[in-house]
Amino acid sequence: MMGLLDKLHSVADTRKALLPPGIDPFNVVIDEIYTSTEASLGGRRVLLAGTNNYLGLTFDQQCIDAAREAILREGTGTTGSRMANGTYAGHRDLEQELAHFYGCSSAIVFSTGFVTNLGIISTLAGPGDVIVLDADSHASIYDACKMSGAEMIRFRHNNLGDLEKKLQRLGERSAKTLIIVEGIYSMLGDCAPLAEIAALKKKYGAWLLVDEAHSMGVLGDRGRGMAEAAGVEQDVDFIVGTFSKSLGAIGGFCVSNHPELDLVRYVCRSYVFTASPSPATIASVREALRVIEANPQLRTKLWANATQLYQGLKQLGFELGPDLSPIVAIRMPTRGKTLLAWKALFDRGIYVNLVFPPAAPAGMSLLRCSVSAAHSSEQINTILRAFAAIQPHLNPSESGVSAPSETAKSGLPREMRS
Amino acid sequence: MMTTPQYDAIFQQVVVLLQEYAPQPVPVHEETELIDDLGFDSLRVMELLHEVEDVFDITYPLNALSDLRTVKDFVLQIQHIVENR
Numbered sequence: 001m002m003g004l005l006d007k008l009h010s011v012a013d014t015r016k017a018l019l020p021p022g023i024d025p026f027n028v029v030i031d032e033i034y035t036s037t038e039a040s041l042g043g044r045r046v047l048l049a050g051t052n053n054y055l056g057l058t059f060d061q062q063c064i065d066a067a068r069e070a071i072l073r074e075g076t077g078t079t080g081s082r083m084a085n086g087t088y089a090g091h092r093d094l095e096q097e098l099a100h101f102y103g104c105s106s107a108i109v110f111s112t113g114f115v116t117n118l119g120i121i122s123t124l125a126g127p128g129d130v131i132v133l134d135a136d137s138h139a140s141i142y143d144a145c146k147m148s149g150a151e152m153i154r155f156r157h158n159n160l161g162d163l164e165k166k167l168q169r170l171g172e173r174s175a176k177t178l179i180i181v182e183g184i185y186s187m188l189g190d191c192a193p194l195a196e197i198a199a200l201k202k203k204y205g206a207w208l209l210v211d212e213a214h215s216m217g218v219l220g221d222r223g224r225g226m227a228e229a230a231g232v233e234q235d236v237d238f239i240v241g242t243f244s245k246s247l248g249a250i251g252g253f254c255v256s257n258h259p260e261l262d263l264v265r266y267v268c269r270s271y272v273f274t275a276s277p278s279p280a281t282i283a284s285v286r287e288a289l290r291v292i293e294a295n296p297q298l299r300t301k302l303w304a305n306a307t308q309l310y311q312g313l314k315q316l317g318f319e320l321g322p323d324l325s326p327i328v329a330i331r332m333p334t335r336g337k338t339l340l341a342w343k344a345l346f347d348r349g350i351y352v353n354l355v356f357p358p359a360a361p362a363g364m365s366l367l368r369c370s371v372s373a374a375h376s377s378e379q380i381n382t383i384l385r386a387f388a389a390i391q392p393h394l395n396p397s398e399s400g401v402s403a404p405s406e407t408a409k410s411g412l413p414r415e416m417r418s
Numbered sequence: 419m420m421t422t423p424q425y426d427a428i429f430q431q432v433v434v435l436l437q438e439y440a441p442q443p444v445p446v447h448e449e450t451e452l453i454d455d456l457g458f459d460s461l462r463v464m465e466l467l468h469e470v471e472d473v474f475d476i477t478y479p480l481n482a483l484s485d486l487r488t489v490k491d492f493v494l495q496i497q498h499i500v501e502n503r
Contacts (some may be wrong), residue, residue: 031498135464145480151479151481152480152481153479153480154464154467154480156468159428165477166477169476169477169503310492357461358459358460358461362461363461
């Protein structure tokens with residue numbers, strides 16, 4: 001009979017098969033972080049190209065000062081939920097400022113982006129309702145849908161025909177249907193066709209929630225995200241987002257013009273039963289919102305960097321995600337080559353994300369880069385030079401080794417070199 | 419249990435799809451298990467579901483996956499959805 005922990009032993013077996021001794025890209029320790037683009041990892045100074053720190057605000061002086069002052073004024077934590085311990089003035093003010101930023105009537109703040117989705121989605125939809133979600137949705141959305149008890153229907157990623165077919169089949173039930181999509185998808189960096197999705201939502205009388213985790217601060221004239229960029233903010237019922245990317249902190253939020261959003265806080269378990277965001281977090285996020293509003297040039301720089309990296313990698317012949325965005329994903333032929341490439345880049349002082357399925361969609365293995373407004377053009381060139389250096393070793397059609405020389409010494413199993 | 423002509427027709431189509439999508443090429447029977455026998459993982463199951471939805475012109479709710487173990491379970495689920503659409 002299976003023991004309680006046997007399921008974890010299979011994880012160990014998988015890890016052993018995938019990762020040679022001494023290499024664990026999923027458990028990297030940052031010894032020291034110098035700036036939003038440079039750190040020391042494993043005793044090596046590296047250029048960070050996989051942080052989601054889109055606007056580079058983790059080291060913004062105004063945000064740091066605001067956080068420092070908040071700690072001195074209000075302490076390090078709230079030690080409980082807002083229901084039990086009370087709402088700090090900063091929580092209230094941040095919600096008002098977020099609502100103002102989005103031009104919405106209501107906002108609610110959560111302690112992380114993940115629990116924002118868990119809480120909002122599982123509270124909005126329940127048994128008897130239907131959720132129609134994009135196939136490439138984030139794990140927090142899948143978990144939230146499961147928790148909700150609603151009927152869960154998946155449509156093919158960004159496939160409007162499949163979405164419409166599914167809404168059509170629902171008939172009158174579409175009035176109790178919540179469509180969930182993301183502005184920019186986290187792994188491939190591709191964008192939702194939100195104008196068309198919003199049109200379908202209206203046509204079938206459904207509801208629409210957009211997760212702007214990777215698009216807030218990145219898209220739209222004011223940085224509000226894909227709904228703003230697509231000109232459909234009035235048709236989106238709920239926008240959720242995170243503080244942990246463009247805003248450089250941790251936490252999440254939901255904004256809406258539906259007055260019922262304020263009632264969510266009384267019944268949403270991940271709001272009621274979680275310690276509220278710390279004073280430092282709240283203060284730095286409030287400041288980051290001001291920085292975003294006052295500095296649209298940050299987005300200009302971000303997109304210039306994204307364009308430089310995307311076009312540069314494309315010219316080198318790498319197979320990339322379909323859309324130009326600050327998330328630049330390189331599709332790799334095999335898991336083994338992905339790992340070799342990740343290690344070779346790391347050895348050249350470049351840190352990117354290694355993504356294996358099921359975290360990557362459609363069974364793909366990816367090297368995932370995310371660029372920041374804080375990257376200099378020269379840093380982007382350094383990243384490109386590193387990719388150019390490892391590229392010949394990854395092409396099976398070329399003679400020679402199947403991995404960069406320094407990586408070959410790491411003792412990868414034979415099956416990972418194919 | 420007696421099967422119906424509709425069940426048999428769906429079963430035949432499902433067998434063809436499973437043989438196409440199953441990671442492990444083993445003979446498919448009613449009691450064959452999708453994970454333990456055919457080696458399906460979560461990603462492969464999703465690909466299979468998309469195909470099933472197209473072939474039978476149905477929507478398969480993900481909630482039904484928790485009750486899915488054998489090929490027979492799968493065929494009965496599809497039959498139920500087809501008959502209630």
